[in-house]
Amino acid sequence: MKYDLVVVGGGPAGMAAALRAQKESVSNILLVEREEELGGVLRQCVHFGFGLIYFGEELTGPQYAERFAIKIRQSNIDVFVATSVVQLKPDGVLVLSGEKCGLLEVKAQAVILASGCRERPLGTIPLTGTRPSGIFTAGMAQKMMNLGGYEIGKRFVILGSGDIGLIMARQLKLLNRDVLAVIEKEKQCGGLERNRVHCLEKYHIPLQLRCTVTEIHGKNRITGVTIKNLFNEQEEFLACDTLITSIGLIPERELAEEVYSDGRLPDWLFLCGNACYVHDAVDDVTLEAEETGRLAAQFVVSGKITKRAKHISSRTGNAANSDIICIGCPKACALIKTDNGFAGAVCGRKDPVPSCLCH
Known part of the structure; x- marks a missing residue:
């Protein structure tokens, strides 16, 4: 054929x-x-x-x-x-x-x-303890819940602050599940600012930066995780029955x-x-x-091409240098305050959502 x-x-x-x-x-x-x-x-x-x-x-x-x-x-x-x-x-x-x-x-x-792309598995990070049930990647948890209709847990810890993990944190909160914390090893959230505000801050879900999970507890079902603060080396135990990982994507x-x-x-x-x-x-x-x-x-x-496809990004580039950005969509446009409100959303929104009003 x-x-x-x-x-x-x-x-x-x-x-x-x-x-x-x-x-x-x-x-x-x-x-x-x-x-x-x-x-x-x-x-x-x-x-x-x-x-x-x-x-x-x-x-x-x-x-x-x-x-x-x-x-x-x-x-x-x-x-x-x-x-x-x-x-x-x-x-x-x-x-x-x-x-x-x-x-x-x-x-x-x-x-x-x-x-x-596929999700980076848990086995790619150094982690001691058992491998009981109740551990999912964020995408798999999303698929099981939204397409399969499964109940996957009641008390959640999310490792990694990628966008899928942030979105799942919000969805679980809306379903009246306990989301104890989102754990991130870096100094800042890994997902879009739009998702950090709309998914975590709005629903009062704690984001613990410069922290990671170092041990999993439980035999048949996960019963908790050990959280280590990478700044001061202190550890704490969080009791949970489900761990969701959002630690990166691989093309x-x-x-x-x-x-x-x-x-x-x-x-x-x-x-x-x-x-x-x-x-x-x-x-x-x-x-x-x-x-x-x-x-x-x-x-x-x-039988020939003039060039390969260029990389396209909706990021505006100047948002990192602005105190106020729009979190209405993933473009994260830098906004300017005017007498009539805010301006600068290049996606054409007439009602940009400034980050300063959501903190």
């Missing part, structure tokens, strides 16, 4: 890249997704905060993903769901495995890798490593979205994926 373009990953990046490539006159396209449905991680992100930059309105993750999934269904793009790419060969052949296709080899003129691009040689990727292989680097906002993922789809289409048509 042959395709002009195969896109690996049916999340927002993969869908946006495939649609843009089709718009650029590439008609023979295959989109491969290992989950049962298109949408990627957005399917489990039931909170609002997506789409302000790309659509100009605030959506939930499933709403954002569905807008692209509808376009895919209305197109003539072939879609294999519940299908994994188990191998990518140097000649552009992909080996697929899934219920719909069985074990199948597909030859592609160009490949876009939009496989997203998932092992398939690209199979064809990486002489310090570069082959011209026919393109990376986009979080498989390229971890983005702050899904809107950035979409914009970059569209550019990647355009370049891949250019390669299919002409």
Whole structure:
């Protein structure tokens, strides 16, 4: 089986890249997704905060993903769901495995890798004690609760202040669960300022900086953790029945490593979205994926490309030098106080949310 373009990953990046490539006159396209449905991680992100930059309105993750999934269904793009790419060969052949296709080899003129990223596991940090039940990564906890409807615990400690961990802290609080603390080893919160304020400060969830978990207690189920202050070396015990970790994301691009040689990727292989680097906002993922789809289409048509897709970030760059930033969306724009309120939100918001009013 042959395709002009195969896109690996049916999340927002993969869908946006495939649609843009089709718009650029590439008609023979295959989109491969290992989950049962298109949408990627957005399917489990039931909170609002997506789409302000790309659509100009605030959506939930499933709403954002569905807008692209509808376009895919209305197109003539072939879609294999519940299908994994188990191998990518140097000649552009992909080996697929899934219920719909069985074990199948597909030859592609160009490949876009939009496989997203995975969470850094607990085993990557030095931690003594047992490994009982009740320990989850933030993404897995989110998936089990929002897609599976599972009850995963009652008293929580969250290790790491990444955005998913902050969002889960808020969700657990809204479900009347005890969130004892968010533990962060660095001197500042690892997530967006918007999420620190809206998820922790607003709900009075303690953020312990320069601290880490050094020991897990419990046999069958976790009963508590030892927290160490990295500044003064003091330790304390927190009784809990669930530990959620949010300690970083790793771009998932092992398939690209199979064809990486002489310090570069082959011209026919393109990376986009979080498989390229971890983005702050899904809107950035979409914009970059569209550019990647355009370049891949250019390669299919002409056999060459003029440049690789540029990195896109919704951060404005000057926010770090401002005392007041907007936390209405992930752009974190620097705001200026005027007689009529605040100005400076470049996403077009008429009602920027200054951080100084939320402290």
